[in-house]
Structures are given as structure tokens and as C-alpha cells.
Amino acid sequence: MQQTYSRAPQAGVLATPDAAPMPQTLAAPQAPPQLAIEADDFSFWYGGTRALNDITLQIPQKRVTAFIGPSGCGKSTFLRSINRMNDLIPGTRHDGDIRLNGESVYRQGLDVVQLRKRVGMVFQKSNPFPKSIYENVAYGLRVNGLARGRRQLDEMVEHSLRQAALWDEVSDRLDRSALGLSGGQQQRLCIARALAVQPEVLLMDEPASALDPIATQKIEELIYELKDQYTIVIVTHNMQQAARVSDFTAFFYLGALVEMGKTDTIFTNPREERTEAYITGRFG
Amino acid sequence: MSGPAIGPMAAPQEHAPLAALSFRDRRRRITSRVMLALTGVAAVLTVLPLLLIFFHLMRTGLGSLSLEFFTNTPAPVGEAGGGVGNGVLGTFILVLLAGAMGLPIAVGAGIYLAEAESGPLPNAIRFVTDVMNGIPSIVIGIFVWAWVVVAMGFSAFAGGVALAIMLLPMVTRTTEEMVRLVPRELKEGALALGFTRWRTTLGVVLPAARSGILTGILVALARIAGETAPLLFTAFGNPFWSASLGEPIAALPVQIFQYAISPYEEQHRQAWAASLLLIFLVLAVSVIARFLIRSPYRSR
Numbered sequence: 210m211q212q213t214y215s216r217a218p219q220a221g222v223l224a225t226p227d228a229a230p231m232p233q234t235l236a237a238p239q240a241p242p243q244l245a246i247e248a249d250d251f252s253f254w255y256g257g258t259r260a261l262n263d264i265t266l267q268i269p270q271k272r273v274t275a276f277i278g279p280s281g282c283g284k285s286t287f288l289r290s291i292n293r294m295n296d297l298i299p300g301t302r303h304d305g306d307i308r309l310n311g312e313s314v315y316r317q318g319l320d321v322v323q324l325r326k327r328v329g330m331v332f333q334k335s336n337p338f339p340k341s342i343y344e345n346v347a348y349g350l351r352v353n354g355l356a357r358g359r360r361q362l363d364e365m366v367e368h369s370l371r372q373a374a375l376w377d378e379v380s381d382r383l384d385r386s387a388l389g390l391s392g393g394q395q396q397r398l399c400i401a402r403a404l405a406v407q408p409e410v411l412l413m414d415e416p417a418s419a420l421d422p423i424a425t426q427k428i429e430e431l432i433y434e435l436k437d438q439y440t441i442v443i444v445t446h447n448m449q450q451a452a453r454v455s456d457f458t459a460f461f462y463l464g465a466l467v468e469m470g471k472t473d474t475i476f477t478n479p480r481e482e483r484t485e486a487y488i489t490g491r492f493g
Numbered sequence: 494m495s496g497p498a499i500g501p502m503a504a505p506q507e508h509a510p511l512a513a514l515s516f517r518d519r520r521r522r523i524t525s526r527v528m529l530a531l532t533g534v535a536a537v538l539t540v541l542p543l544l545l546i547f548f549h550l551m552r553t554g555l556g557s558l559s560l561e562f563f564t565n566t567p568a569p570v571g572e573a574g575g576g577v578g579n580g581v582l583g584t585f586i587l588v589l590l591a592g593a594m595g596l597p598i599a600v601g602a603g604i605y606l607a608e609a610e611s612g613p614l615p616n617a618i619r620f621v622t623d624v625m626n627g628i629p630s631i632v633i634g635i636f637v638w639a640w641v642v643v644a645m646g647f648s649a650f651a652g653g654v655a656l657a658i659m660l661l662p663m664v665t666r667t668t669e670e671m672v673r674l675v676p677r678e679l680k681e682g683a684l685a686l687g688f689t690r691w692r693t694t695l696g697v698v699l700p701a702a703r704s705g706i707l708t709g710i711l712v713a714l715a716r717i718a719g720e721t722a723p724l725l726f727t728a729f730g731n732p733f734w735s736a737s738l739g740e741p742i743a744a745l746p747v748q749i750f751q752y753a754i755s756p757y758e759e760q761h762r763q764a765w766a767a768s769l770l771l772i773f774l775v776l777a778v779s780v781i782a783r784f785l786i787r788s789p790y791r792s793r
Contacts, residue, residue, distance in 0.1 A: 325686065329686070349688075352686070403685070
């Protein structure tokens with residue numbers, strides 16, 4: 210049985226139905242988490258291959274949730290199902306449902322463009338546009354009609370770059386090509402670009418896997434900074450990273466969700482033996 | 494050399510010095526070098542015709558090149574002098590016309606094929622464009638004669654149509670290839686920001702593929718600029734200045750053809766000179782294309 214988090218704000222205590230409420234000794238007196246994303250029996254196929262098996266989970270708002278698991282376990286597929294990036298791959302189909310703030314992202318007539326504006330994404334390989342640093346951030350703002358006039362655009366670009374902790378490094382060369390930045394800077398630029406269009410959720414697909422330790426640390430610090438304002442879902446191969454940055458962790462294995470819970474619980478006292486085996490490095 | 498045992502164990506396996514080559518080693522090395530040299534010879538043979546053509550044209554044509562040759566229309570048969578100025582203008586107009594008619598369609602089709610990836614319709618279109626690429630150009634000429642010329646007479650327009658038909662498959666396929674070369678991540682990055690597919694294609698994918706597409710276009714334009722057969726029954730040729738789309742129009746390759754089959758020595762000389770001119774024009778376009786190909790990723 211998965212832990213369930215109530216969507217009602219007053220009843221959002223972390224609790225399993227058949228267990229006593231978890232003691233919240235460490236938690237500051239803050240509003241309990243509301244749900245941002247819920248999946249119900251979500252399955253996914255690439256052609257005849259089933260990649261996800263009846264995934265049911267809840268992702269709380271304004272927290273960091275990490276997906277871990279060995280290669281091919283379906284964690285990236287699930288992540289890309291949330292903003293329907295998998296729509297681009299021919300021959301795929303799904304069953305079950307994923308809801309964003311209670312609204313199905315797969316319902317008939319939903320505009321995926323609107324969905325993706327609300328659910329931003331950062332990719333494993335940094336993918337800045339072959340344009341200037343400024344344009345990389347401004348382009349999405351312009352296309353989505355978010356800025357009125359040049360001054361506001363400038364301000365929003367600066368704000369996004371500051372949010373991504375990149376402003377100080379690039380403020381004197383905004384007109385230079387984004388492709389001249391280092392890998393870590395490019396990745397933070399992609400984060401700034403995603404934040405600029407004001408999403409509610411930020412999906413990160415192994416955002417630091419191609420980066421050196423220092424650049425990785427910057428991305429992790431950034432995630433920590435951003436979680437007050439955004440619901441962040443991060444796929445990672447690096448378990449230390451999951452332990453460092455996330456509040457909740459979901460362990461995927463062979464297309465199924467094995468276990469999800471608070472990160473410290475998953476890492477110190479997992480319920481499933483497979484989770485423990487993976488976390489302690491016995492397989493995967 | 495087995496030598497005296499150094500330790501209690503048997504002597505280690507003999508290590509031949511690196512310089513000593515067995516017969517087999519030697520043979521392998523020689524085979525490798527000979528084969529590599531042969532591919533080098535093949536490469537030189539590939540470019541040799543161009544060098545020979547160029548050399549020959551310089552020898553036979555350069556003498557007849559003059560300012561008059563660029564600015565005058567052909568002299569009456571039997572008279573010396575005259576030029577192919579109207580042919581240069583005509584070829585320019587024909588290529589422009591073909592580009593105006595064919596390029597938007599070809600680039601659009603290429604984008605469609607790259608975006609649609611697979612499916613019955615895109616696969617069928619891909620197959621048909623490949624077939625079109627192989628249609629002899631004279632057949633395209635006859636087709637345009639039957640459909641356009643019979644209805645409205647020989648004209649620059651008909652010539653442009655014929656050249657546009659030649660252009661379509663070439664540019665469609667190069668555009669498709671170039672758009673496909675754009676990394677998938679780049680496209681996904683734009684879509685993930687809430688861009689529509691069209692905005693993604695127009696704003697992100699096409700700029701990234703721009704230099705490749707332009708190169709393909711220039712190569713194709715250079716190709717059709719030298720075509721003779723599709724023009725014989727369409728643009729027809731014209732010994733006078735004409736820029737009218739409804740009239741027959743001169744074209745450099747057609748003039749070369751007509752001069753070359755004429756019995757007059759003077760016209761043969763002019764055919765060589767016109768060939769030299771044509772090859773210069775085509776080379777110039779190819780060199781421009783070459784420069785465009787250099788920076789596929791450029792910031793604004």
C-alpha cells in the first residue's frame with residue numbers, strides 16, 4: 210500500500226491508513242503538503258513493450274520528489290508522461306491516468322501546449338537553443354506572451370537567470386552564444402529558461418548526470434533553493450543525490466513502483482527488501 | 494633464445510624484439526598500404542575529370558571570352574563576334590523562376606517528411622521523390638511540353654516549370670536530411686516550454702538546420718542552371734534579348750548545345766567559351782555553398 214497524502218489542506222498529515230500517523234518531530238510547523246501530481250494505475254507501452262505497470266503514486270506540492278531505480282526501470286518514462294513528452298514518440302500508448310492539481314493531463318481535448326507551460330522540464334543533456342544567452346530565456350517569454358515591452362522582458366530574463374544562480378556569471382555577456390557556456394552553465398540556463406515561463410512543476414531528467422562534481426553541487430543547491438516555490442520531480446541515478454536533495458523518494462524497478470515514502474525513511478528503513486538491496490548497492 | 498633460467502620457473506615466453514617482422518606481418522602491412530594507396534588513387538581519379546574539363550575549357554574558351562561576349566546577343570550566322578549576354582540573363586531568370594516556384598514547395602515537403610518521420614503517406618512521398626530524382630530530365634521536358642507548351646507556347650514560364658520539377662525532389666530530400674540532423678533534445682527543449690509544433694519548427698529547428706538547407710538549395714540551383722534537356726522543348730532558346738516570361742527565352746546551356754551542333758567554326762569557339770562561363774557560374778555557387786556549410790550552429 211502506498212502512502213497517501215490527502216489533497217485537503219487540513220488533513221494533509223503523512224499517514225498510512227493502517228498505521229499510526231508518523232511523528233513529525235523534525236518537521237517545522239508548516240502547512241502540510243498538498244498534492245501536485247497523482248497517478249492512478251498508470252501504464253505505458255512502447256509498441257508492444259510495456260514500460261510502466263500500474264503506477265499509482267502521489268507527488269506533494271512544493272517538495273522535491275526523487276525517482277530512483279536501475280536503468281530501464283521506467284522512471285524517465287513516467288517523468289516524461291507527466292508533461293506528455295512521450296506523445297512525440299510514435300507507437301506509444303497508455304492506460305490509467307495522471308492528474309495535475311486534480312485535473313487529468315490525458316483528458317480529451319486537453320491542450321498539451323498549456324500543460325507543458327505549467328509543467329517545465331530540464332533534460333539530461335543540456336539543450337540550450339543555438340541563440341544568445343538572453344534569447345534563450347526571452348524566447349519562451351515572448352512566445353508565451355508573458356512580457357509586456359522590452360523593459361519587462363529584460364527584468365524577467367534577469368529574474369529567471371538569478372533564480373537559476375547564473376546571473377552573476379553571464380550578466381556581462383548576455384548577447385553571446387549560449388553554446389559558449391560550460392556544461393553546468395548551460396544546464397542552469399536551461400533551468401532559467403524553464404523557470405521563465407512560470408511553471409508550477411519542474412521535471413528534471415537526470416539534470417546533473419553529465420556534469421562534474423562542482424557543477425553538480427551547484428545544480429543541487431539550486432534545487433534546494435527552488436523547492437519553496439516549485440514542485441520538483443527529479444530522476445537520478447545517483448542515490449546520494451536523491452538522498453541530498455529530495456524530501457520524498459520513489460523507487461522504480463522493472464516498470465513498477467516498488468516503494469515511495471519520505472526520503473529519510475526510504476534510505477534508512479525501507480519497507481521493501483528490493484529497495485534496500487538497491488540502495489545498498491547490491492544490484493542495479 | 495631460451496638462455497639460462499633466471500629463476501626457478503621455466504624461461505618466460507620469448508619476446509621477439511618489436512622491429513622484427515615475420516613474413517605474415519610484413520604481408521599484412523604491405524596489403525594495408527597498397528589498399529590505402531589505391532583508395533587514394535581512386536580519390537584523385539574522381540576529381541581528375543573536373544581538372545581536365547577546366548584545363549581544356551581554359552585552353553579552348555578563354556580566347557573567346559571578352560566583355561562583348563557578356564553583353565552582346567549572338568551575331569548572325571557566319572559573322573564573327575557576338576556574345577551570349579541574353580543566355581546569361583535567360584539562365585538567371587529561369588533559375589529564379591524555378592526557385593520561386595519549386596523551393597517553397599520543396600522546403601515545405603522536406604519539413605513535413607522530417608516531422609512526420611514514418612507512416613504510409615510520408616513513406617510513399619519519400620519513395621516518389623526518389624523516383625522523381627531518377628527521371629531523365631528530357632522526359633520532364635517532354636512532359637512540360639505536353640502540359641504547358643502545347644497550351645501556351647514555348648516560354649520562359651514553361652522552362653521554369655520544367656526546372657522547378659527537377660528541383661523538387663533534390664531540395665525535398667536534402668531539407669528532410671538537414672532537419673533530421675537537428676538534435677532531438679533541442680526540439681524537446683522547445684516543446685517542453687509550451688511551444689507549439691509549428692513554433693518549434695520555425696523558431697528552433699529550422700534556424701539550426703538553416704545552413705544545411707541553404708547549401709542543399711544552392712547545390713540544386715547550380716545543378717538546374719546547367720540543365721539543357723528540359724529546356725529544349727520548353728524555354729526553347731531565343732537569339733535576342735528577352736526577359737518576358739511569356740516568350741521563348743535564351744539559356745546558356747541551350748546556346749552551348751545549339752552552337753556545338755552548328756557547322757560553323759566561329760560558333761564552336763563560342764560554345765567552348767560559353768561552357769567556360771557556365772562552369773564558372775556553377776563553381777561560384779558551389780563555393781558559396783561550401784562557405785555556408787561551415788557553421789551549422791551560430792548564435793544570432
